[in-house]
Amino acid sequence: MKKKILAIVAVVVVFALLYAGYQAFLAPKGTEGSKEVTIKIIVEPEEINETFTYKTDHEFLTDLLKEKQDELGAMLESSEYGTMVAGMMNYKADQNKNEFFLFQVNGEDSMVGTDDTPIQDGDVYTFILTTW
Amino acid sequence: MKIHDIVLIGLLSALTTAGKLALSFIPNVEIVTLFFILFAVTLGLKRSLLISLVFSIVEILLYGFSTWVLGYFIIWPLLVIVASFLSKRIKTEYGYAVLGGLFGLFFGMVFALTESFFYGPAYGFAYWVNGLVFDLIHGVSNFILILLLFKPLKKILDSQLMRFNLI
Numbered sequence: 034m035k036k037k038i039l040a041i042v043a044v045v046v047v048f049a050l051l052y053a054g055y056q057a058f059l060a061p062k063g064t065e066g067s068k069e070v071t072i073k074i075i076v077e078p079e080e081i082n083e084t085f086t087y088k089t090d091h092e093f094l095t096d097l098l099k100e101k102q103d104e105l106g107a108m109l110e111s112s113e114y115g116t117m118v119a120g121m122m123n124y125k126a127d128q129n130k131n132e133f134f135l136f137q138v139n140g141e142d143s144m145v146g147t148d149d150t151p152i153q154d155g156d157v158y159t160f161i162l163t164t165w
Numbered sequence: 166m167k168i169h170d171i172v173l174i175g176l177l178s179a180l181t182t183a184g185k186l187a188l189s190f191i192p193n194v195e196i197v198t199l200f201f202i203l204f205a206v207t208l209g210l211k212r213s214l215l216i217s218l219v220f221s222i223v224e225i226l227l228y229g230f231s232t233w234v235l236g237y238f239i240i241w242p243l244l245v246i247v248a249s250f251l252s253k254r255i256k257t258e259y260g261y262a263v264l265g266g267l268f269g270l271f272f273g274m275v276f277a278l279t280e281s282f283f284y285g286p287a288y289g290f291a292y293w294v295n296g297l298v299f300d301l302i303h304g305v306s307n308f309i310l311i312l313l314l315f316k317p318l319k320k321i322l323d324s325q326l327m328r329f330n331l332i
Contacts, residue, residue, distance in 0.1 A: 040259065041309050044266070048305045055297055144291045 068154040070097070072105065074121045076162040081122045094147040094158060115148040121160050135163040173331060174212055177204060178219035182227075193303040198265045199311050199318070201241060205248035206261070207322050207332070213249065217241040236279040244268055262312040269303030 072085045085105065091097045095116045098107050108120030118134045119125055126132040136143045137159040138150060150158070177200075184196040197220070204213040221237040248264060255261060273296040281289025326332045 037312055040262075040312060044305055044308050048301055051301055052298065055301070059294055059297065144288055145295065149295070 068152055068156075070152055070155070071157045072097075072101075073157065073159040074105065075159065076122055076124045078162070079122070079124050081124065083122060089152060091152055094150040094152055097152060098147060115146045118147060118160060121162075124162070126162060131164045132162055133165060135159075135161045137161070169329065169331060170212060173208075174215045174219060177208075178216050178223065181216065181220045182223050193269070193299045194306040194310075195303075196310065196314075197241070198244065198268055198307050199314055201244050202248040202261050202265060202311065203315060203318055203322060205245045206252045207319060207326065210246065210249040213245045214242055217245050232280060232283050233276055235282075236276040239279070240272065240275050258312055258315040261315050262308045265311040266304045266308035269305070269307040270300050272303055273297065273300040 067088055067090060069086065069088050072087065074081060074083045074085075076082075085101070087097060087101065089097050089100075091100065095109070098105065098109060098116075098118070101107070102109070106121060106123035107118065108123075108125055110117045110119045118136065121134060126134055136147065139157050140159070143150060181197055181200045184200060188195055201213065201217055204216055208216075218238070218241075221234070221241055224237055225234050248261070251260070251264065255264070273293055277289040277293035277296075280292050281287075323332070
């Protein structure tokens with residue numbers, strides 16, 4: 034049993050080292066400092082087409098959305114997969130109509146959610162009401 | 166295939182699904198790897214392979230059809246085949262713990278490969294890197310679970326199989 038406990042401790046230590054390595058080299062990182070980004074919101078049925086420009090020091094987009102939540106009319110929901118953008122400009126995507134907010138970074142569909150999107154200077158984030 | 170084999174495969178598939186559901190509230194800590202290695206070692210390749218296939222089909226019934234289903238039909242039978250092949254060489258539970266640990270570490274990679282088949286390599290890579298921490302947890306928890314539980318569970322399974330003349 035003693036040998037097993039030693040083996041388990043050794044594996045946990047290796048895990049901790051690998052995790053530290055992951056955090057240091059592979060995890061998404063934001064750059065600190067003053068960054069200027071643009072947020073566009075398009076909700077066609079409501080004829081909403083708004084553009085906001087912000088200067089921010091936040092590292093990830095979710096933090097910026099939370100700070101400007103009132104101005105953007107953002108409805109953010111926490112799910113087991115991370116933060117979900119349920120609504121923008123006080124318009125909530127209607128799931129019964131298969132609506133959702135498509136999230137693009139610099140014109141391309143994002144592979145990750147706003148939690149994992151590091152804010153880079155000059156980025157344009159677009160939220161478009163779309164159906165699936 | 167005899168009737169008692171069919172019953173055994175059904176029962177152990179149900180046990181695996183129940184074991185998975187019971188631990189599903191802890192991300193990437195699961196007992197399925199332990200069970201499949203155990204089955205491969207004690208029941209032989211054919212019966213274990215069928216259990217892994219029934220388990221994968223039940224997953225579709227529970228969660229619906231999705232792209233990750235393809236990965237399940239590759240990864241679990243593969244684990245059974247590798248464990249069955251290695252069972253002639255591995256003498257202690259440490260070997261199986263290492264096998265389960267490595268399986269956990271590479272779990273995400275197999276799904277990244279099948280996902281990139283559908284959505285392209287860039288998506289596959291992002292999927293893999295995003296899940297690396299979970300792969301680490303998966304590997305470590307597999308190692309610990311197998312190291313602690315493989316031997317006692319094998320003892321129980323062996324004695325029950327002998328009791329019902331199944332080995």
